[in-house]
Amino acid sequence: MKKTILTLFAVCIMASCTSVENADSLQKKYSIDKGSAKQWDQTIIKVVEGEALIPEWYGNENPIIYLRKTGKMSEKDFNFLMSLEKMKPEEITEDDYEKFMDLVVTYNKKLPRKFYLADNNLKNPKGLVDFMVRETFIKMDTPSSHIKNVVATPEEWEEIVVFSKQTDLSEKDTKRLRKLLNKFIKRNEFYDERAWYNRELSDRTIQLTNIDNKKDITSLEQNNVNAKALYIAYPDYFSTLDKWDN
Structure with a gap:
């Protein structure tokens, strides 16, 4: 009974976090x-x-x-x-x-969407892992170095390194890469303004920072910040964010 009450409470909290304003407030x-x-x-x-x-x-x-x-x-x-x-x-x-x-x-x-990657959203998985690994050798903070040093576990990053050493990625490899990336964007520490500003300082990165810096960021907001940050970091390797699953 106690577990049921806690579950219902959690559902209510989630609903309040994603609620849309009513007619009077609009x-x-x-x-x-x-x-x-x-x-x-x-x-x-x-x-x-x-x-x-x-x-x-x-x-x-x-x-x-x-x-x-x-x-x-x-x-x-x-x-x-x-x-x-x-x-x-x-x-x-x-x-x-x-x-x-x-x-x-x-x-x-009808607007709110919680973006995540499907296999068909990866346009060039082999090119992506090659780029991610190469970028970690640049002597400045980059999205790839941030993912390597802060977001991914050593074992997860090693998987990306192994993928980069292969001639190509199989369907199974692509699925595993996609699962890794979806794991990354669920983590609070995924977006780092300094690393992303080194890649691109624009209205859209500033928008992400403003959302990310909110005091009580919801899980939906955090997911969307991270999903958009992933796309901004590697736009040549993904379909546009509005085409991602939700």
Whole structure:
């Protein structure tokens, strides 16, 4: 009984960590009114971009295009939203406005993704392990040296070294490499701003640092920071992050 209660408590904590703001809080946060409903596309874009942890949650593209392409915005809902454009704000009924706000909340509930690597997300596994090992010989902090010295165990890093010495990686080797990388991105110490800044100092690395430095970072936030950090470190060897499994 005690174990069941603890499990339910853990589930509640997880749910609270990944909760999406309700209609009232979104209205207040983004000053949404009936005029905003008429300009529904601008409003949804603003809210989706504001509420997403990272742009990959909406495909790193126009949020409306992403929502329609993925079926998260149905044709019926799209036609309803288009009808709002033709109305004056004062013509939009309370029912119409409530339905609009329900859609705004729904779209944001559908956004959160927890990225992880599948085998098909590795474009060139042999090239990746070769690059990782080579980069550790550079006399400065790099993502590869950080992974070797801080993230991986000596045994895990030795597996990567062994892979780099092979002519090619078999399907079984690729699966093992993918499992290793997924283990790495689950670890709190994976992202190190100094090592990544030496590779790339940009808005996206600064964004990762800001999320990573939050006081109470959730498991979802930590996973997304690390997954994006892995992609940024080795972009030539992976499919784009929005194509990863979740």
